[in-house]
Amino acid sequence: AIGPDRAIRLAPGRYDLTGLSTIKNRYVEWIDLYDGPCPVIKNLSDLALVGEEGAEIVIAPAYGWVLSFETCEGIRISGLVFGHSKPGYCLGGVLSFARCGDVEIRSCDLYGSGTYGLGLDRTEKFSIAGSTVRDCTYGLATVERCEDLLFDSTAFRGTGEFDLFSVSASTHLLFRDCEFSGNRGSSLFSIDEETRDCKAVSCRFLDNDVARFSGGGAQPVLEGAIFARNRFARP
Numbered sequence: 001a002i003g004p005d006r007a008i009r010l011a012p013g014r015y016d017l018t019g020l021s022t023i024k025n026r027y028v029e030w031i032d033l034y035d036g037p038c039p040v041i042k043n044l045s046d047l048a049l050v051g052e053e054g055a056e057i058v059i060a061p062a063y064g065w066v067l068s069f070e071t072c073e074g075i076r077i078s079g080l081v082f083g084h085s086k087p088g089y090c091l092g093g094v095l096s097f098a099r100c101g102d103v104e105i106r107s108c109d110l111y112g113s114g115t116y117g118l119g120l121d122r123t124e125k126f127s128i129a130g131s132t133v134r135d136c137t138y139g140l141a142t143v144e145r146c147e148d149l150l151f152d153s154t155a156f157r158g159t160g161e162f163d164l165f166s167v168s169a170s171t172h173l174l175f176r177d178c179e180f181s182g183n184r185g186s187s188l189f190s191i192d193e194e195t196r197d198c199k200a201v202s203c204r205f206l207d208n209d210v211a212r213f214s215g216g217g218a219q220p221v222l223e224g225a226i227f228a229r230n231r232f233a234r235p
Contacts, residue, residue: 002027004044007076012054016085018061031064038064045073051080058085061092065119068096069103078106094136097123105131112136112159120146128154139164139185146170153177160184163215167191167198175200175220183208187215188232199223205230 001008002025021030021037027044030037038061041047057080059066066082069075075097082094094110096119097103105128110117112135120126120143127150133140136159143149147170156164156178164185167173169192180188180203188210191198200220205213208230213219219235227234 002041002044002047005046007048007050010049010051010055010057010080012052014056014058017057017059017066018085031068032061034061034063036061036064038066038068040068040070041072042070043072047072047074048076048078049080050076050078053079055079056081056083058083060085062086063092065093065096067094068098069100070098072097072100073102075100075103076106077104077108079108081109081111083111093117093119094133095119097121097126099123101125103127105129107131110134116140116142117156117159118142120144120149122146124148126150127152130154132157134158138162139166140183141165143167143170143173147172149173151175151178155179155181157181157183160209161186163187163190164210165189167195167216169194170198171196173198173220175203177202179204179206180208181206183210185210187212189214189219190216191218191220193217200225204228208232 029040093116098121100123103126108131110133115138117133118141122145124147129152132155198220202224204226213232213235
């Protein structure tokens, strides 16, 4: 059913994408990085994936992303749970977007067993709101060469073990009313000096067993932040 200019609604239940690479679709390429093919949605616009309560999308291969998007515009994802059916390693994240624009994720749960919850590369006008990113094995998100990103009212928790939010060569990032709690690792943020305009407004940082708040050349500008019971020194 994947294609442009359409909304796909998923009834409650667990949708396992493992082994579906035999289904042919011009907008879906299956990539096998090591232990089985994973779907990459390519070259389409205006696709909505809408889950009713209890709808979950999983995949078994531990070395691939649950769902990836490349060169897509106008993607809307809401009300869905995404994860691996077994722990992810090396490249096995949850949701990946490369060279995409105008992406909205709302009321979703991206749970671990993935190396990273989000992978963003050369993507513009991305937002995630009212969602949870949790229990990932490496970190929360990687952001490379992106612009205009909004993380709104989203919980980032229970994740480790490296730099948790890694940002490079990106501009205009806003974290608003987000909570970072119960994470572990070397640094909560790793932001390079090429990144511009990164701000955290009314965010909460609680119970993080993380050595440093920021391990890169820059850190988010903080407004109205709350810190409690963290291992790192308050910035």
